[in-house]
Amino acid sequence: xTPVLELADVAARYRGARADVVSDVSLAVRPGxxxxxVGESGAGKTTLLRLLLxxxxxxxxxxxxxxxxxxxxxxxxxxxxRRSVQCxxxxxxxSLDPRRRVGPIVAEPLRSLGLDTRAGAxxxxxAALEAVGLPADAAERYPHEFSGGQRQRIAIAxxxxxEPRVLLADEPVSALDVTTRxxxxxxxxxxxxxxxxxxxMVSHDLSVVASLCExxxxxxxxxxxEQGDTARVLGAPAHAYTRRLIDSVPRLPT
Amino acid sequence: xxxxxxxxxxxxxxxxxxxxxxxxxxxxxxxxLGLIGESGSGKSLxxxxxxxxxxxGMSATGxxxxxxxxxxxxxxxxxTAVRGRDxxxxxxxxxxxxxxxxxxxxxxxxxxxxxxxxxGGRLRAATLDALAQVRLPDPERIARAFPHEISGGQRQRVALAxxxxxxxxxxxxxxxxxALDVSVQxxxxxxxxxxxxxxxxxxxxxxxxxxxxxxxxxxxxxxxxGRAVEEGTVRDVVVAPRQEYTRNLVASARTLESALDLRSxx
Numbered sequence: 146x147t148p149v150l151e152l153a154d155v156a157a158r159y160r161g162a163r164a165d166v167v168s169d170v171s172l173a174v175r176p177g178x179x180x181x182x183v184g185e186s187g188a189g190k191t192t193l194l195r196l197l198l199x200x201x202x203x204x205x206x207x208x209x210x211x212x213x214x215x216x217x218x219x220x221x222x223x224x225x226x227r228r229s230v231q232c233x234x235x236x237x238x239x240s241l242d243p244r245r246r247v248g249p250i251v252a253e254p255l256r257s258l259g260l261d262t263r264a265g266a267x268x269x270x271x272a273a274l275e276a277v278g279l280p281a282d283a284a285e286r287y288p289h290e291f292s293g294g295q296r297q298r299i300a301i302a303x304x305x306x307x308e309p310r311v312l313l314a315d316e317p318v319s320a321l322d323v324t325t326r327x328x329x330x331x332x333x334x335x336x337x338x339x340x341x342x343x344x345x346m347v348s349h350d351l352s353v354v355a356s357l358c359e360x361x362x363x364x365x366x367x368x369x370x371e372q373g374d375t376a377r378v379l380g381a382p383a384h385a386y387t388r389r390l391i392d393s394v395p396r397l398p399t
Numbered sequence: 400x401x402x403x404x405x406x407x408x409x410x411x412x413x414x415x416x417x418x419x420x421x422x423x424x425x426x427x428x429x430x431x432l433g434l435i436g437e438s439g440s441g442k443s444l445x446x447x448x449x450x451x452x453x454x455x456g457m458s459a460t461g462x463x464x465x466x467x468x469x470x471x472x473x474x475x476x477x478x479t480a481v482r483g484r485d486x487x488x489x490x491x492x493x494x495x496x497x498x499x500x501x502x503x504x505x506x507x508x509x510x511x512x513x514x515x516x517x518x519g520g521r522l523r524a525a526t527l528d529a530l531a532q533v534r535l536p537d538p539e540r541i542a543r544a545f546p547h548e549i550s551g552g553q554r555q556r557v558a559l560a561x562x563x564x565x566x567x568x569x570x571x572x573x574x575x576x577x578a579l580d581v582s583v584q585x586x587x588x589x590x591x592x593x594x595x596x597x598x599x600x601x602x603x604x605x606x607x608x609x610x611x612x613x614x615x616x617x618x619x620x621x622x623x624x625g626r627a628v629e630e631g632t633v634r635d636v637v638v639a640p641r642q643e644y645t646r647n648l649v650a651s652a653r654t655l656e657s658a659l660d661l662r663s664x665x
Contacts, residue, residue, distance in 0.1 A: 394610075396610055
């Protein structure tokens with residue numbers, strides 16, 4: 146099956162920097178196989194996500210969408226791309242416009258992709274809010290009226306309202322308390338199951354990764370040191386760095 | 400011997416809303432207590448109240464006795480004597496806890512000089528020694544660096560070195576590893592554990608993460624909405640929680656953990 150998203154021998158470098166932030170990265174995201182990008186601060190996880198989102202250009206290599214190189218100037222392709230690939234960020238406090246009501250916030254992808262008029266969007270917004278477990282009157286309220294977990298649900302509703310195939314999520318639960326975190330992980334699992342959504346998730350939390358992703362790629366200093374089935378990578382890590390990551394996870398006494 | 404005795408502590412905002420309500424607990428010399436709770440549970444405010452550092456406008460009632468000194472209502476001069484000597488603190492974010500314009504060495508030398516009265520070459524040597532004790536590589540270089548020139552994990556080690564330089568009877572650690580990567584966190588927890596044990600210091604360790612708290616403390620106090628929900632040994636609370644809130648908290652943590660076990664079963 147053609148990967149939905151693919152990075153082929155990709156490198157990226159910040160403007161003016163002498164060294165690459167990521168180099169020689171090859172990854173494929175196949176439909177139904179959620180992928181986790183794991184690693185510590187500075188490993189290049191977020192940079193890879195930005196490349197996959199078309200928010201940054203690789204300095205070498207190619208980003209492919211449905212097998213075709215992503216051309217940021219090709220408006221038609223970008224429109225299809227944006228419709229298929231949406232994203233959720235780490236901090237639900239800064240990713241929602243505080244001055245707009247939730248309804249228009251969630252409807253934004255429909256509007257900017259030219260899919261719906263304001264009136265036509267309303268039922269879709271209501272359905273998206275219901276799917277993430279928010280009350281119907283949420284659309285009339287402002288982001289500050291919601292807790293952190295609820296705000297992350299709003300961000301997920303916005304990302305899923307145009308029924309994308311892939312959801313890119315940058316540490317989607319790490320700003321949340323543990324009980325809330327479990328609920329949002331459950332929600333993402335449900336969206337995967339019921340909508341066939343494929344996740345590409347950046348996370349430093351291995352237990353969240355294990356809950357949600359079939360495949361895992363481990364990044365260290367801008368390079369993929371190991372990738373494969375999550376069960377294999379976490380269960381029988383081949384690379385010393387992966388083992389160190391796993392051994393570092395604090396565990397509850399039994 | 401009781402080192403810290405918090406009794407009926409209530410912290411209110413300027414408009415009278417209680418954020419911590421009627422909280423009581425004690426920490427004996429050399430004992431390690433974990434304060435655990437989710438956002439808004441009042442755990443950080445409690446540590447600030449213990450140090451007499453509550454934000455402007457907040458008021459505290461009840462009693463907080465630290466090494467024989469009543470902290471609530473104490474004058475700044477008395478508090479200055481208590482801070483460092485009786486209790487020192489490591490905060491969550493070392494980038495804001497350290498002075499960005501001061502070389503790291505001086506920030507550790509300050510409290511060290513205050514406690515020991517050392518000067519010149521001997522103070523310098525003691526500072527390097529303090530940096531070496533928190534296992535910072537190349538203390539000479541780190542001492543000359545500004546906070547932005549070293550990594551997050553190294554900054555937190557510097558903050559720990561500055562706190563330990565005072566040889567406080569009680570080390571307060573407020574989410575000291577939350578901003579750190581997991582492997583750095585593991586090293587930092589091990590370090591706190593060893594250094595505190597060697598010095599027979601008491602610890603008040605604040606965190607939202609049960610597994611982290613369980614690593615360094617003997618007892619746990621679970622807080623919710625400013626109130627104590629449950630208190631007991633780490634084992635009792637984690638293995639046999641009595642209150643529904645704690646059961647939920649433990650179950651959530653276990654759910655995530657079990658995914659790791661299931662997924663990684665060979």
